[in-house]
Amino acid sequence: MTEEALRAAFAGARVTIAGGLGFIGSNLARRLGEFGAEVLAVDALLPDLGGNRYNLDGARGRVAIEIADLRETDAIPFVEGREYLFNLAGQTSHQGSMDAPFDDLDLNCRVALRLLDTCRKVAPDIAVVFASTRQVYGKPHYLPVDERHPLAPVDVNGIHKLAAEAYHTLYREVYGIKSSVLRLTNTYGPRMRIKDGHQSFLGAWLRAVLEGAPFEVWEGEQLRDLTYVDDAVDALLLAAAVSEAEGGVFNIGGGRRVTLKRLADAVIIANGAGDYTIEPFPAARKRIDIGDYHADDRLFRRVTGWKPRVALKDGLARTLDYYRGNLEPYL
Ligand SMILES: NC(=O)c1ccc[n+]([C@@H]2O[C@H](COP(=O)([O-])OP(=O)(O)OC[C@H]3O[C@@H](n4cnc5c(N)ncnc54)[C@H](O)[C@@H]3O)[C@@H](O)[C@H]2O)c1
Numbered sequence: 575m576t577e578e579a580l581r582a583a584f585a586g587a588r589v590t591i592a593g594g595l596g597f598i599g600s601n602l603a604r605r606l607g608e609f610g611a612e613v614l615a616v617d618a619l620l621p622d623l624g625g626n627r628y629n630l631d632g633a634r635g636r637v638a639i640e641i642a643d644l645r646e647t648d649a650i651p652f653v654e655g656r657e658y659l660f661n662l663a664g665q666t667s668h669q670g671s672m673d674a675p676f677d678d679l680d681l682n683c684r685v686a687l688r689l690l691d692t693c694r695k696v697a698p699d700i701a702v703v704f705a706s707t708r709q710v711y712g713k714p715h716y717l718p719v720d721e722r723h724p725l726a727p728v729d730v731n732g733i734h735k736l737a738a739e740a741y742h743t744l745y746r747e748v749y750g751i752k753s754s755v756l757r758l759t760n761t762y763g764p765r766m767r768i769k770d771g772h773q774s775f776l777g778a779w780l781r782a783v784l785e786g787a788p789f790e791v792w793e794g795e796q797l798r799d800l801t802y803v804d805d806a807v808d809a810l811l812l813a814a815a816v817s818e819a820e821g822g823v824f825n826i827g828g829g830r831r832v833t834l835k836r837l838a839d840a841v842i843i844a845n846g847a848g849d850y851t852i853e854p855f856p857a858a859r860k861r862i863d864i865g866d867y868h869a870d871d872r873l874f875r876r877v878t879g880w881k882p883r884v885a886l887k888d889g890l891a892r893t894l895d896y897y898r899g900n901l902e903p904y905l
Contacts, residue, residue, distance in 0.1 A: 606635075644685045653689065660703045686704065698749065710725050711723050786847070840890055
């Protein structure tokens with residue numbers, strides 16, 4: 575599907591984004607606003623997560639914001655009469671899910687179930703796209719990881735995201751609620767949380783180089799693939815717009831795999847300066863580390879024609895450029 579076809583698919587569409595002030599949600603909202611969609615961004619702006627009012631500052635088009643906590647607020651006004659629901663409201667921290675497992679349960683399961691159950695009651699024709707995570711696989715048995723890989727999460731967050739995926743499958747099978755699930759890998763780009771490592775280690779690295787401070791790389795040989803946020807937004811839009819993607823569960827990767835040490839070097843090259851030290855993995859983190867990961871996302875590419883468009887070095891340069899002009903609201 576071309577950019578023009580995507581634009582046409584969403585022009586005038588009524589779209590709700592749960593977690594719309596967060597990192598990925600706000601980038602999606604901005605894009606949909608440019609397409610002429612009528613966007614409602616619902617967000618609780620929870621302090622430990624990536625939500626930031628500034629993320630939708632100056633968004634073009636019709637982008638409305640509703641501050642509400644979907645753990646407890648009635649979701650009817652947010653889904654009734656809407657054509658699409660993107661659920662990006664969740665908590666992403668793996669260690670956070672171990673430290674506060676019941677919070678993770680509420681944020682990642684209760685919210686997804688509440689949204690789906692409200693759709694069943696008042697918006698049975700809505701199309702739902704759920705942002706899941708590669709964490710549902712646990713420690714890979716082989717690389718790259720395809721969708722047939724065993725599901726054995728190594729932390730509470732992965733278990734809850736897997737349960738949320740299963741709610742979508744169930745509500746589709748039993749009630750006919752259209753849905754698709756994307757298992758995202760590490761996503762980065764403008765509007766990610768950089769004030770600390772809560773959202774991802776890369777956020778903390780970016781802040782450090784922007785402020786001229788060294789950062790820590792734990793071990794450094796782990797393999798990862800990263801998705802630039804515009805590519806993740808493309809994937810979310812295609813998951814909603816391509817009818818063959820409906821009902822699917824798909825990996826989303828980002829192209830070339832990279833060791834963390836090489837990623838650290840790429841950050842420094844993109845910034846023009848910086849320094850890091852290699853440190854051992856902190857013990858608590860090591861217990862839930864998944865080791866190497868690299869997605870096989872050929873299924874999604876085949877079904878939708880998606881492919882990542884932004885190479886790592888360009889994505890890092892664009893991200894650092896963004897923060898150079900907009901640092902204060904993110905600290
Ligand atoms: N960023 C990544 O690398 C990554 C990787 C894999 C999966 N994901 C998934 O993608 C989704 C979005 O991630 P993100 O990086 O944009 O995170 P984020 O923290 O930036 O955004 C999540 C947003 O959801 C909001 N939110 C959370 N609970 C809420 C609630 N109860 N009611 C209303 N709003 C609520 C938060 O305030 C925040 O603004 C998450 O579900 C995450 O698990 C992200």
